[in-house]
Amino acid sequence: MRLQFYDIIPSLQPYIKLICSMDCDGEADRQHIRVLPDTCVELFVNYTNSPVAIIGDELHKRSIITFRMSRPMDVQMRKGTGCVAICFYPGMAYNFFQLPMHALSDLTVSLSDLWNGMAAEIEEKLADICNAEVRVNLVQKYLLEQLASDTYDxxxxxxxxxxxxxxxxxxxxxxxxxxxxxxxxxxxxxxxxxxxxxxxxxxxxxxxxxxxxxxxxxxxxxxxxxxxxxxxxxxxxxxxxxxxxxxxxxxxxxxxxxxx
CATH class of the missing domain: 1.10.10.60 (Homeodomain-like)
Structure with a gap:
């Protein structure tokens, strides 16, 4: 799996811990990693036709959000998958999804369930872009549009x-x-x-x-x-x-x- 990290635009820096691209090839779909619980929410925006990952025993085909975990999670990235991964600081994902975080703990949710048709729109635009940095900038643009400034506590x-x-x-x-x-x-x-x-x-x-x-x-x-x-x-x-x-x-x- 190839990881490439990118700069976060100033407006999103208080909310986002890191942004990277993840591209899987070779033996990626035969290996699994154990991801340990932390206090963060993570978003994975898929820009390929390959399923993004197997998490536990469930295959996730499109973009997903993993909410705060209380237990370890076994993940297999699938061969041919490419995605933009965003890790939010603790407590900051609420500003983008407007849902009580305790109701979503230990869940992996399809982005389309939360952002409706906009998730498919993002995926389609990313699939047409060849430059990874341009992809990341586009994802940040959509995140900025979803940022609710009045929810900061x-x-x-x-x-x-x-x-x-x-x-x-x-x-x-x-x-x-x-x-x-x-x-x-x-x-x-x-x-x-x-x-x-x-x-x-x-x-x-x-x-x-x-x-x-x-x-x-x-x-x-x-x-x-x-x-x-x-x-x-x-x-x-x-x-x-x-x-x-x-x-x-x-x-x-x-x-x-x-x-x-």
Missing amino acids: AQVAYCLNQVQLSRGLITVSKLTNDLGLSQRHLSRKFQQYVGLSPKEYLQVSRFICSLDYLKEYPARSLTEVAYKSGYYDQAHFNRDYKTYTGHSPGQVVHSQHILY
Whole structure:
């Protein structure tokens, strides 16, 4: 699979984490990768006649959106597939799809179900374009048209930023005290924009942080990585890995098919 990353236009930079093109050839349809849960929503716009992927046991033929996952997902990209992939920052996909994120968690949805005839229009235009950068610019143009500027929630954005700055180690009570909100009110906001409660978001963020440490400090022991990531003991560390990856931390380190 060939990946090529592109610049995000300034108007979309607060909402989109990355944009890339993905082109599959050779043995792509015989291999699978395990994608681990994170807090992001991802859009895959297909510009070929080939099905975009097999996710789990389901074949997806056209453009899709994968919403926030709570469990690992096995993906097989199909031979001949080409798509533009967009990864939204946590809490930011709501601005483009206007649907409560908690109702869509763990779902992979056809783009045509959300954007109706516009999905087919985008696919047809992309199929007629040979230049990858032009394709990406066109997708960004459509995203900009769908951006709803009045749905930005400053309180949720503040919390997401604080979680990132603390690498998942801030507490829910600190967030609610900073904002003067009840935990129930903040939880409702998180469910709508992010797709999970603040407590769940912190748990996933801590897990993602530990994956970063595994890559950053490959020589350190798993016990060191666990404590540096904010885990109180090895048992909780192992439990989260089993939940989010289906494997132990050691198996994740040595696996060739897990994407993190």
